[in-house]
Amino acid sequence: MISFDIKARLPNGRGRAGVIHTSHGDIPTPAFIPVATKATLKSLTPEMLRDAVGADATLANTYHLYLQPGSDIVKKAGGLHRFMNWQGPTYTDSGGFQAFSLGAAFGKNVSKLAQVKDEPTSDDTNDEPTARLAHVDDEGVTFKSIIDGSTHRFTPESSVEIQHAIGADMIFAFDECISPQESYERQKLAVERTTRWAERCLKHHKELLKEKEGHTSAEGAFGAETSARRSARLAKRDTYPEVEVRPSFSPTLLGIIQGGRHQDLRKQSAREIGAMDFEGFGIGGSFDKADIATAVGWVCDELPENKPRHLLGIGEPNDLILGIENGIDTFDCVAPTRIARNGGVYVKQGRLNLLNAKFVDDFTPIDPLCGCYTCKNYSRAYVAHLFRAKEMLAATLASIHNLYFIVHLVKRARQAIIDGTYEEFKKENLVK
RNA sequence: GCACGGGUGGCAGAGCGGUCAAUUGCAAUGGACUGUAAAUCCAUCGACCUAUGGUCUACGAAGGUUCAAAUCCUUCCCCGUGCA
Numbered sequence: 354m355i356s357f358d359i360k361a362r363l364p365n366g367r368g369r370a371g372v373i374h375t376s377h378g379d380i381p382t383p384a385f386i387p388v389a390t391k392a393t394l395k396s397l398t399p400e401m402l403r404d405a406v407g408a409d410a411t412l413a414n415t416y417h418l419y420l421q422p423g424s425d426i427v428k429k430a431g432g433l434h435r436f437m438n439w440q441g442p443t444y445t446d447s448g449g450f451q452a453f454s455l456g457a458a459f460g461k462n463v464s465k466l467a468q469v470k471d472e473p474t475s476d477d478t479n480d481e482p483t484a485r486l487a488h489v490d491d492e493g494v495t496f497k498s499i500i501d502g503s504t505h506r507f508t509p510e511s512s513v514e515i516q517h518a519i520g521a522d523m524i525f526a527f528d529e530c531i532s533p534q535e536s537y538e539r540q541k542l543a544v545e546r547t548t549r550w551a552e553r554c555l556k557h558h559k560e561l562l563k564e565k566e567g568h569t570s571a572e573g574a575f576g577a578e579t580s581a582r583r584s585a586r587l588a589k590r591d592t593y594p595e596v597e598v599r600p601s602f603s604p605t606l607l608g609i610i611q612g613g614r615h616q617d618l619r620k621q622s623a624r625e626i627g628a629m630d631f632e633g634f635g636i637g638g639s640f641d642k643a644d645i646a647t648a649v650g651w652v653c654d655e656l657p658e659n660k661p662r663h664l665l666g667i668g669e670p671n672d673l674i675l676g677i678e679n680g681i682d683t684f685d686c687v688a689p690t691r692i693a694r695n696g697g698v699y700v701k702q703g704r705l706n707l708l709n710a711k712f713v714d715d716f717t718p719i720d721p722l723c724g725c726y727t728c729k730n731y732s733r734a735y736v737a738h739l740f741r742a743k744e745m746l747a748a749t750l751a752s753i754h755n756l757y758f759i760v761h762l763v764k765r766a767r768q769a770i771i772d773g774t775y776e777e778f779k780k781e782n783l784v785k
Numbered sequence: 786g787c788a789c790g791g792g793u794g795g796c797a798g799a800g801c802g803g804u805c806a807a808u809u810g811c812a813a814u815g816g817a818c819u820g821u822a823a824a825u826c827c828a829u830c831g832a833c834c835u836a837u838g839g840u841c842u843a844c845g846a847a848g849g850u851u852c853a854a855a856u857c858c859u860u861c862c863c864c865g866u867g868c869a
Contacts, residue, residue: 669819
């Protein structure tokens with residue numbers, strides 16, 4: 354279970370700074386949550402994520418872990434934290450996004466963010482079935498495995514069940530995320546379906562909690578470890594302080610809002626999901642790329658104030674700054690790590706592509722203003738060399754920088770809310 | 786010295802009379818990436834131009850055959866292998 358305290362607010366009434374308390378520690382909010390899809394933050398160890406990046410939590414994916422190594426294995430390992438050796442708070446996404454990325458978006462150059470000028474074209478039903486790896490119906494989603502092509506069925510109930518097995522602190526309801534190219538009518542259907550699925554998720558979640566209470570209350574859901582084994586494990590650990598896990602630790606379920614770029618649908622979804630018995634919310638779905646923050650504002654105005662709100666899959670600097678002032682508490686996004694692995698690094702003015710010829714003999718740090726491990730110790734020329742040489746360390750150093758940059762941008766936003774200097778912070782950090 | 790086999794764009798390596806400014810891979814140059822299908826993908830990659838088209842220079846060098854040659858012939862220069 355989690356709890357949420359609000360410490361300070363922006364004058365606009367939407368943005369706030371707070372703390373999410375979890376069984377694995379606190380998340381001061383707003384916070385950026387790096388994505389560890391397959392229970393690993395690509396190219397980083399958990400120690401790097403904690404010490405070099407300064408991340409407070411991480412987010413893994415249900416679909417991926419279900420396929421590999423299997424949620425039963427994660428459970429057998431003692432849950433996600435123990436399996437991946439991450440002691441802090443965790444989330445799992447429900448697999449709802451994969452209905453989109455492996456469905457309508459599969460094999461196409463479609464992102465969940467659309468330019469305003471893009472014409473919506475409904476392409477959900479009349480595609481050839483072989484062109485995608487996910488098919489959605491009223492009851493759930495049929496996936497093909499990206500690993501071996503085998504067929505798997507996800508329903509709201511099975512997603513929640515798998516997430517309980519994986520054992521993150523916060524888990525998401527199974528929602529339907531669809532392409533921004535879809536028609537208004539299709540978006541409306543996704544909102545209605547997501548609400549029905551949310552009810553089913555919540556119901557099943559409560560049943561699972563009750564079941565757990567019945568026979569594991571003394572040990573905790575993921576505490577089935579003898580005291581002798583625990584002592585032995587702790588004795589081996591010399592670099593990492595153990596976080597005390599509450600004995601009653603169980604996942605907390607967050608509901609997800611859909612509605613695309615349409616104000617009425619966003620508000621409808623937020624009212625429906627917001628009225629349900631979730632302990633927090635995720636804002637998902639597709640957006641008008643030019644104005645994510647406006648849609649976020651529509652939603653946050655409808656959501657209960659005292660529960661945390663997570664903006665799913667958004668993480669460009671400007672989107673973070675505008676998201677925070679419109680009421681978002683936490684974000685996750687693959688952009689910092691994916692872009693880093695592809696040679697892109699954030700600087701205050703925007704983004705550099707380290708593969709550009711001009712960096713081969715640029716011996717300055719990636720960002721002279723940055724205090725991260727990479728910037729304190731390496732030059733642009735060196736990291737550029739690593740990228741050209743296809744050395745693995747390139748991904749590590751660039752990921753450390755990008756994650757540090759983004760995580761600390763949000764941390765500074767938090768401090769600015771507390772200090773009452775958000776406007777200055779925004780003016781200083783918004784990229785033109 | 787003789788006998789084979791070769792010399793193609795930055796590299797490797799296709800092509801073996803017209804549809805070849807030349808397949809492909811690598812490298813290079815630029816771009817994209819927002820709940821990870823992603824250490825991925827896309828574009829460009831001889832020069833010049835009144836550019837969904839045109840002109841010029843190019844497949845070791847020089848000649849030749851042909852309406853037409855990277856592709857056939859001759860000589861020369863290199864390289865590899867074998868025999869002396």
